[in-house]
Amino acid sequence: MRGLIIAVIILAVLILIALFLWLSNKAYFKFLRHDKPTSYFKDLRYRNVEGIIVGNGAVFKYLYPRRNQQKIYICTTHRRSLDMDFAALKTYFSHVKDGGTAYIYADYGDFKKYKDLRTPADFEIIHPHIFLERQEKPRKLRNKYPVIFFPGYTFSYLFMRTFKMMGMYKKDRALLSNVAYNEKDVKEMGEMLSEMASFCLERTLKPVILLMDNGDMRVNNELKETCVRSGEVEVKIIKRSSDFKEILFK
Secondary structure, eight states, X not given: OHHHHHHHHHHHHHHHHHHHHHHHHHHHHHHHHHHSOOOTTTOOTTSSEEEEEEEETHHHHSOOHHHHTTTEEEXXXXXXXXXXXXXXXXXXXXXXXXXXXXXXXXXXHHHTTTTTOOOHHHHHHSOHHHHHHTTOOOOHHHHHOHHHHSHHHHHHHHHHHHHHHTTTTOSOOBOOBOOOOOHHHHHXXXXXXXXXXXXXXXXXXXXXXXXXXXXXXHHHHHHHHHHHTTSSOEEXXXXXXXXHHHHHOO
């Protein structure tokens, strides 16, 4: 009898865990559908907008896309590698009018951490031809059940998104990335930002690089120096969460 009770308890716990994972998976895709940019082909309401912004992390926390999407096409997300930000820029730049602005947010603290990251959100919003060119194939099962195959990413997104809904990211906060200077990483990140800026200039867009402030000023200075070599590139240092709104929607 005792063994039967234990078995029932274990079964009930397993059912609850399975239910929790299923609901979490559904919640992820519900939030993603709300947060992702509108279709790059079908929705014409967001054409010829004044600008576009790509980036991840703090810029996603402190921007509320649906309120300003018709002015600035917002392509931000919770976590994304810088090369996937570039891929998002390539996918959606045509939504911006000639002479418009491309805002590229980058955090040196995230650059190496998410360098090789690929998430279901990337395959959901970025044009598939970009992945074909890179010979990267989406793993359908992994992308369908991110709560199983990307648990850290998925639950951190769900917690962050819940906090955002509760208004916890509406207050003005000081932002700082305290990551040690590494010459190789700074050079590699600077070259990619410079390439993104050149891509914009070639398409008559004005590139504005938004750099998260770093405790080691060498990071800020060297990235800025590399970016401006591309041409007419503006570089702004993000020190507070309110800077995003002031720069984009002034």
